[in-house]
Amino acid sequence: MxxxxxxxxIRLVTLVLFALIPVAGEDLKALYDAHRWSNLATAVQTExxxxxxxxxxxxxxxxNNNRAERMLRSILRSSPSPDVxxxxxxxxxxxxxxxxxxxxxxxxxxxxxxxxxxxGWPETAFVAFEGLPDxxxxxxxxxRLDHEPDEIFIPATINNRSVRYFFDTxxxxxx
Numbered sequence: 001m002x003x004x005x006x007x008x009x010i011r012l013v014t015l016v017l018f019a020l021i022p023v024a025g026e027d028l029k030a031l032y033d034a035h036r037w038s039n040l041a042t043a044v045q046t047e048x049x050x051x052x053x054x055x056x057x058x059x060x061x062x063x064n065n066n067r068a069e070r071m072l073r074s075i076l077r078s079s080p081s082p083d084v085x086x087x088x089x090x091x092x093x094x095x096x097x098x099x100x101x102x103x104x105x106x107x108x109x110x111x112x113x114x115x116x117x118x119x120g121w122p123e124t125a126f127v128a129f130e131g132l133p134d135x136x137x138x139x140x141x142x143x144r145l146d147h148e149p150d151e152i153f154i155p156a157t158i159n160n161r162s163v164r165y166f167f168d169t170x171x172x173x174x175x
Contacts, residue, residue: 028054032087037061053084060091069095086116100135128166 028047031040032054041058044050052075059068068091075088089112096105109126113119156165 029083032057051084053080053087057087057091060094063098065095065099082116086112086119089116089119097129102129102132103134105129 028040028043028050031043037058040054041062044054044058052071056068056071056075059065059071072088072092072095075084080088089108092108093105093112096102096108106126106129109121113121152167154165154167156163158165
């Protein structure tokens, strides 16, 4: 027979582990709505029947962009239910904004607004991205961007053209 302190320790460890692991069958939509991405990822990995939208969202959140985009495009082609449609468009928008694919972003926003009446995205939310080309990555080279503190729009010259460059390091996320 176990002594009392060891028995209490085992019960405590068991309680902590069960609190950290999502319960089988936990509502995937509730995890999605609460932005509990790690729990959603665990549930997607452990449950047998998972709607593809949740697998795609997990791939999006954890930056597996190519896989996520393929899955999301497939979901949109399959005439998804009205509750899945905005989720798929939102995930694509996140991918395109994060990767600087502004033409795809604008096309997706336009398609989402046409497909999902009352989507709730403000009309002005994506105006700054209209007409912007997709960002491309070239060979790295030294560059210097002078700017005022807390200023995210910086005058720059790109391909001999004056532009206002949107410069955001995401540094505020690390504070």
